[in-house]
Amino acid sequence: xxxxxxxxxxxxxxxxxxxxxxxxxxxxxxxxxxxxxxxxxxxxxxxxxxxxxxxxxxxxxxxxxxxxxxxxxxxxxxxxxxxx
Amino acid sequence: xxxxxxxxxxxxxxxxxxxxxxxxxxxxxxxxxxxxxxxxxxxxxxxxxxxxxxxxxxxxxxxxxxxxxxxxxxxxxxxxxxxx
Numbered sequence: 001x002x003x004x005x006x007x008x009x010x011x012x013x014x015x016x017x018x019x020x021x022x023x024x025x026x027x028x029x030x031x032x033x034x035x036x037x038x039x040x041x042x043x044x045x046x047x048x049x050x051x052x053x054x055x056x057x058x059x060x061x062x063x064x065x066x067x068x069x070x071x072x073x074x075x076x077x078x079x080x081x082x083x084x
Numbered sequence: 085x086x087x088x089x090x091x092x093x094x095x096x097x098x099x100x101x102x103x104x105x106x107x108x109x110x111x112x113x114x115x116x117x118x119x120x121x122x123x124x125x126x127x128x129x130x131x132x133x134x135x136x137x138x139x140x141x142x143x144x145x146x147x148x149x150x151x152x153x154x155x156x157x158x159x160x161x162x163x164x165x166x167x168x
Binding site for chain 2: 007018022049059060061065066077080
């Protein structure tokens with residue numbers, strides 16, 4: 001049986017705002033410790049993807065978010081605790 | 085310029101354990117309120133995908149994790165706060 005494609009969800013404004021806020025938070029936490037390229041290498045993503053993440057233009061996978069939190073020396077839930 | 089494919093990461097044991105723990109946590113939180121099918125409809129994923137999520141066999145996107153947390157009436161960081 002062919003794998004059913006996952007349902008595609010168009011991100012609503014709340015989701016887009018979340019991605020921007022998370023991207024900014026990652027950038028703020030990353031900047032004192034790494035350049036963007038160093039951080040991309042550290043979490044093993046393409047440098048272009050790192051920029052996309054920090055501009056809040058992507059729907060991160062949990063495994064990537066976990067590697068980001070680990071590289072920043074924090075727990076995943078701490079990274080994802082965004083101010084309202 | 086063609087979009088470079090994202091780097092593919094083989095999940096290590098720690099990542100696999102995280103997915104199983106999160107799947108179990110979602111199931112435990114979901115069970116008193118919804119059947120698995122009702123919950124799949126609530127968060128708008130295919131029912132087969134819901135089962136995959138609860139068995140810890142998938143790398144969730146943050147947007148899906150957010151919809152799960154919302155449907156369970158909790159914050160994303162609360163959902164992702166797993167016991168060590």
